Amino acid sequence: MSAVRDSGPAPGRKVLRAGPAAWTFRPRVVAVPLVGAALLVVVAAVNIGKGSSYIEPLDVLRTLLGGGDRRETGIIFDLRLPRTLAGVLVGAAFGLAGAIFQTIARNPLASPDILGITWGAGVGAVGVIVVGGYRGQVSGAAAELGVPLAALVGGLVAGLLLYALSWRRGIDGYRMVLVGIGLSAIGYNIVYWLLTVGDVDDAARATTWIVGNLADVGWEAVGPVALALAVLVPVTLVGAHTLGGLQFGDDTARGLGIRVDAARGGLLLLAAALAAVATAAAGPITFVALATPQIALRLARTAQPPLAGSMVLGALLTVGADLTLRLTAPALPVGVLTAILGAPYLIYLFVRSRREVRA
Amino acid sequence: MEVTVASPAGTARDGIPGRTPRRRRSLTLGALVACLVLAAGLSIAFGARTLPPAAVLDALVSPDGSEADLIVRSLRAPRTLIGILAGLALGAGGALMQGHTRNPIADPGLLGVNQGAAFAIVLAIVVFGVRDLYGFVWFGFAGALLAAVVVFLLGSVGGRGSTPVTLALAGAAISALLYGLISAIVLGNREGMELFRFWHVGSIAGRDFAVAGQIAPFVVLGLVLALVNTPGLNTLSLGEDVATSLGQDLRRTRVLGVLAITLLVGAAVAACGPIAFLGLIVPHIARAVTGPDYRWLVPSAALLGAILLLCADVVGRLVSGDRLEVGIVLAVLGAPVFIHLVRRRGLVRL
Numbered sequence: 190m191s192a193v194r195d196s197g198p199a200p201g202r203k204v205l206r207a208g209p210a211a212w213t214f215r216p217r218v219v220a221v222p223l224v225g226a227a228l229l230v231v232v233a234a235v236n237i238g239k240g241s242s243y244i245e246p247l248d249v250l251r252t253l254l255g256g257g258d259r260r261e262t263g264i265i266f267d268l269r270l271p272r273t274l275a276g277v278l279v280g281a282a283f284g285l286a287g288a289i290f291q292t293i294a295r296n297p298l299a300s301p302d303i304l305g306i307t308w309g310a311g312v313g314a315v316g317v318i319v320v321g322g323y324r325g326q327v328s329g330a331a332a333e334l335g336v337p338l339a340a341l342v343g344g345l346v347a348g349l350l351l352y353a354l355s356w357r358r359g360i361d362g363y364r365m366v367l368v369g370i371g372l373s374a375i376g377y378n379i380v381y382w383l384l385t386v387g388d389v390d391d392a393a394r395a396t397t398w399i400v401g402n403l404a405d406v407g408w409e410a411v412g413p414v415a416l417a418l419a420v421l422v423p424v425t426l427v428g429a430h431t432l433g434g435l436q437f438g439d440d441t442a443r444g445l446g447i448r449v450d451a452a453r454g455g456l457l458l459l460a461a462a463l464a465a466v467a468t469a470a471a472g473p474i475t476f477v478a479l480a481t482p483q484i485a486l487r488l489a490r491t492a493q494p495p496l497a498g499s500m501v502l503g504a505l506l507t508v509g510a511d512l513t514l515r516l517t518a519p520a521l522p523v524g525v526l527t528a529i530l531g532a533p534y535l536i537y538l539f540v541r542s543r544r545e546v547r548a
Numbered sequence: 549m550e551v552t553v554a555s556p557a558g559t560a561r562d563g564i565p566g567r568t569p570r571r572r573r574s575l576t577l578g579a580l581v582a583c584l585v586l587a588a589g590l591s592i593a594f595g596a597r598t599l600p601p602a603a604v605l606d607a608l609v610s611p612d613g614s615e616a617d618l619i620v621r622s623l624r625a626p627r628t629l630i631g632i633l634a635g636l637a638l639g640a641g642g643a644l645m646q647g648h649t650r651n652p653i654a655d656p657g658l659l660g661v662n663q664g665a666a667f668a669i670v671l672a673i674v675v676f677g678v679r680d681l682y683g684f685v686w687f688g689f690a691g692a693l694l695a696a697v698v699v700f701l702l703g704s705v706g707g708r709g710s711t712p713v714t715l716a717l718a719g720a721a722i723s724a725l726l727y728g729l730i731s732a733i734v735l736g737n738r739e740g741m742e743l744f745r746f747w748h749v750g751s752i753a754g755r756d757f758a759v760a761g762q763i764a765p766f767v768v769l770g771l772v773l774a775l776v777n778t779p780g781l782n783t784l785s786l787g788e789d790v791a792t793s794l795g796q797d798l799r800r801t802r803v804l805g806v807l808a809i810t811l812l813v814g815a816a817v818a819a820c821g822p823i824a825f826l827g828l829i830v831p832h833i834a835r836a837v838t839g840p841d842y843r844w845l846v847p848s849a850a851l852l853g854a855i856l857l858l859c860a861d862v863v864g865r866l867v868s869g870d871r872l873e874v875g876i877v878l879a880v881l882g883a884p885v886f887i888h889l890v891r892r893r894g895l896v897r898l
Contacts, residue, residue, distance in 0.1 A: 298717060354887055363713050364890060370658070370720055371887040374824060378879035381749045386871050400731045475724065521732055528728025535721040536702060539714075 218498065221489045225501035232505065233277060236512045237269045275406040275470055276508040276523070278414045280477055282467035284503020285425060287478030288485070288494035289460035292432045293453050296362030297538050300479035301344075301464035304369030307473040308376025309347025310465035313339035315383045315398050337413040337469040344465020347372055348458050360439075360453065401474035401524025403511050410470045417466040422500075425459045429496055432456070436493045474524045476531020477503050483538065573844050576837055580851040584632070587858040591628040592620060595865050622756070629760040631752045631861055631874070632854045634816040634823065637767045639853020640774045641812035642827020643834065643846045647781040648805045649700070651715055652832070653889055656692075656813045657824025659715060660722035664695020665817035666748065667726040674733050682762055689766075689814035695722055696806060696813075750823035750875020752861055763815040770811030774846055777804045781842040823875045825882025826853055832885070 203214040234246035237253075244252075244261060252261045253270075283301070290299045301307050317339040351372060355365040380398060397405065431452040434445045442449050464478065481503040482494030488502075489495045510530070511523040593604050599616050606612075607620035638656065645654040645661075656662050668691025672684040702718035780801035783791040792798055816823065834849035857874060860881065864872035 303720065354891065357891060367653075367713065367716055367890040368887050370716060371883045371890065374657075374879055374886070375883040378749070378824075378876045382872065382876040385749055385873065386868075400728070400735070475728070521735060525728055525732045525735065528724060529732065532721055532725030532728060535724065536718070539717055539721060540702070 215489070215491070217489045218491060218495050221485060221495065221498040222501040225498065225505050229277065229501060229505045229508065232508050232512055233273050236273045236276070236508055236515070237265060239512070239515055240264070240269055271406050271408050271411050272403050272511070273508060275411050275414065276403050276511050277504040278411065278418055279403075279467040279471045279474065280481075280504035280507030281422075281500040282414070282418055282463045282503070283474065283478040283507070284481040284485070284499040284501075285422065285496060286460040286464040286467070287480075287503070288482040288496050288499035289425065289429065289432070289456055289463075290478070291482050292436055292493045293457055293460075294360065294362040294365045295436060295438070296366060297483050298366050298479075298535070299362065299369070300476075300482075301461070301468075302473055302475045302478060303366060303373065304347075304351055305372030305376050306344050306347050306351070306461045306464045307468045307475075308373050308380060309350075309461075310340040310344035310468035311380045311398055311473060312376050312383070313341070313343025313346075313465075314469050315380050316343075318398075319383045319386060337410075337417065337466060340469030341417070341462060341465045343376075344461045344468065345458060347376065347465075348461030351461075352454055352457055397472040397522070399472070399524075400522050400528065401472035402522035403471050403507075404522060406471060414466055414470040418463070421459060421463050421466070425456070425463065426496060428452075428456055428459060432493065432496075472522075472524060474507060475528045476535070477507055477527055480531055480534050481506055573838055577844070577848060577851070580837075580848055580855070583855050584851055584858075587855045587862075588628050588632060590862050591631060591858045592624045594862055595619070595624055626755060626757045626760055627752050627861070628858065629757070630755050630763075630819055631858045633760060633763055633767045634752060634820045635826065635854030635857030636850040637763075637770060637812040637816040637853075638823060638826045638857070639830040639834075640771055640846055640850035641809050641816070642853070643831040643842070643849035644774055644777065644781070644805055644809050644812075645827065646831045647785065647842055647846075648802065648809075649703075649715055650785065653716055653828065653886060655825060655828035655886075656809070657822060657826075658723075658828065658886070659719035660695045660699050660726065661692050661809070661813050662817055662822035662824060663723045663726040663730075664698075665689075665692040665814050666822045667691050667730050668694075669818060670730050670733055685762065685766070685815065685818040688818040689810055692814040692817065693806070693810040695726070696809060698722060748821055749873045750821040750878070751873040752820050752857070753873070755819065759819055763819045766811050766815035770808050770815065771850060773804055773808035773811065774850075775843075777801065777808055778842040778846050780804070781846075785840065785842070821875060823857075823878060825878050825886065826857060829882050829885050830856060832889070 205212045205214050230250070231246065234249045234253075238244040238246050238249045242264065244264070248257065248261060249265060251257055252265050257265065286306075287300045290301060290304060291297055293299070314336050317335045351365065351369055352360075354372075355361070355368040357364065384398065431442075431447050434442045434447045435449070435453060437445075439449050467474075482499045484506075485498035485502045486494045489498050506527075507523065510526045514521050514523055514526050592608070593599070593601060597619060599619065603614075603616040604620055607614070607617040608625075611617040611621060641656055642654070645656060645659065646652060648654075665688040668687040669684045671691075672678040672687040678684045678687070699715065699718045699722050702722070703715035780791075780796060783794050783796045784798075784801060786794075788798060791801075813827075830853045831845065831849045834845050834852050837852075838844040838848045857878070860877040861874040864874055864877045
């Protein structure tokens, strides 16, 4: 940041420059993730404190920073933290994936759960669980690594299929969404079939795969997600600089010098990988990826979903929904609430986009 | 697909452009009935347990209480009968939906009607404790009707009428909402979970003759209403304005259609669980076979629905020893057809 000048690509906005790179400074784009993160810390602290023995949120924060007594440290780090941490990571991954999908498809209805990515990941993960449990081959380390890996492969295959099947001299947002609905139907039915075939005595495990559940997530599930996100998020953020051009449509993007198909294909696979890893950990928590990018977009007042804002709000929404359900109906998994809240929002979006098309 | 595609040959033959001779269509329907009989025969003859044809025939003609008799008469025969009823219902229901929405990707599963019926039935079973089919079939009808009306209203929000895209998206949104609600109800208790896990995939196995007898009146009534509705559908396929100017009572046609769809889909879902994509594929095959005249299209779609359902069920039984439910076979077969339709140059209005 060598200079701050009052002229540049967006008149009336400050421009930050560092060597050859320049950014337009938009206060809301910075403020949304910061405020979101602050809220997230509060909600997460309350969520961690909740349980059979209640711990004050301030004590939770103190313990997390290393200042708690032995009992609290044990409870928080061994029992409580995985659930909340998984919520944060999974929500952030869904939020980022949704933002990228919506920008690529240029359609607010595009999200990994509607496009069939999460169901592809579900097929991979449930396949390993069922086949493994059934034949007794996958256990221990193989199950720990095998499930996320299979989910990743399933999600990527679904992403590739989605891209290949909806490509027809370019990508049309609505065609992509409709092809995705078809792919979802296949994945969804295979997951259901696997659940009936398998010896899924453990009903909790089944609910994870039917609606998305954070209650039974332990450290062994958090680890792979954290690792995958540590690799995928920086790559995605670096690769996402073309998104700004892609939002204008194929011809303009080409005119701006973007290799459209390569950029879009690569980003789509990265977003599919993010969604797949998140699904492997907590199941398909629907609508987080659909709703958060649009909320972030409106809060930050940008033309396309802001990536950092979507991630933070995704985490906030997921942990917040989990906490809300724990306070009101503890027996239900988090995916139920996000589905019931998200569907009316999808309908609203849909009605609104119809009006816009008309105008 | 426009009705008035002039073909010189047709004009020369019987004066009405593009018209297939009545006799050929009658023959086609006859062939479909023969295929249905054949499919029913396959469904009775093949299964997880291999029985010699003689034993199957014996069990049908002169039962003497052997194990083969038990398998054929109490497992395979009711299963086949329910498959025929559900297939007829879903095939005709799909054709009606495509005709009324003039939408080539309309399907009771995609448009949320199945989920509507499923939600109401789950509500009846888990919350109200209704156990017999006569009790919850009414819930199924109410749910199917409500979901159909809501999806159609949503799909035509903005006053320009529905398009294939808007209807499919409205259906996806409503399905997702109902799915969340169903999960919320079912996940509360373990018994509900078990019931839901197996019922929700769509299967015609494990039901007895009583179930077939209970849904039969509704399916028959629905089919009759559907056939009565077909001349109206023909005029409607020219567009609402033309249909009105030709003197058609649009409201009557619509009400009749929605009533028929509700009866057919509600009964099928009550008996088998939500089976998607059958209603999507079948009208397209039927259209290729009989042409766009709904008076022929609807009956042949119904017959094809039953044939396809029975064949998918037999395939499921043979492939994995009766662990592959028919709903899954149909989804895996049907979704590629759906994607193909979506990819086809634009989505033409029917």
